[in-house]
Amino acid sequence: MASRLNLRAASAGDQHALWRLHTRSITSLCQGAYSSHELRTWVELLRPEAYLPADPPRTVLVAEQEDQLVGFGQLDPVRGELEALYVSPDTVGLGVGSALLSALETLAWRANVRAMTLDASLNAEPFYRARGYVPLHAARRILTSEVHLVCTRMQKRQPLVLRSAAGEGPGQGRAPLPEP
Template identity: 40%
Template sequence: MIELRMGNIPEIPLLWSLRTRAVRQLCASHYSPEQIEVWSESPPPESYLRLFATHCALVAEENGQPLGYGILDRQTGELIALFVEPAQAGRGIGKRLMEGLEAMAADEHFPQLYLYSSLNAADFYRAMGFVAVRDEAYEHPSGITLRSLYMERTMPGDSVH
């Protein structure tokens, strides 16, 4: 059974490795090999320390094995990351993570969530209720520019006070 739990700072390297596999395998259909190479070689951002320390990261696991993770910035309402182990894609792990992140957002009383979606993930986010607002050139910390979609989702009225 897939369970969700808070992520911990010591597991950032393990989760970043999962993210790198996801970028290399799942994003390659929408980005050039050069972009994938630079993107996948970048180190974890320094903000991960703050985000993990302030309980913004959820890990989906089964039998103690991480299957994916998601991060919601509890200060801004931005969905920072959502990655699933490529071999586990299609099992509903992303949906479970999104439900957990939405519960966190409801706890914070955010009226809406927003994110910058890679092109390959846009259909998933649409299925989760996000709407593409604009096409965006995302300036990745590695120095490359990636085409992305800025997306928003209004939270249900009963979660906002």
């Protein structure tokens, strides 16, 4: 039986664990989508001290199982931008990414964000498509003057039922929102 997944706000004490997880996720899950040079450059730019504290109003959520960090996500609700979503390679397909994404979407919708946007890595695009995100156009993440990661700009609009619940369209009443 799988252990319970706990989502919580990240704390300053999570910096090194976030860095380790991010590094492992990139080097393992992005193989095949990017060259070894691109992956090496990406990972070399990561620094533990850069993870927290997130500048307000950013929200960083972490997912834990058995007191082990197994995923994290970062949202800027002002821009409606999902800035990061990474899971441990050991937990791919177990619902960690979906739980984090759902919680961050709930926070965005509650902040009255009309549409969530993100730059999906090539390996993560199918994950986002399966959760209602649509591709807008090809994009690039500039890491260095020589390394530009190809990615896909994606978007998901706030569900109409939530807009209706806020009194902004057809329909009446409030739709219940899941707790993050």
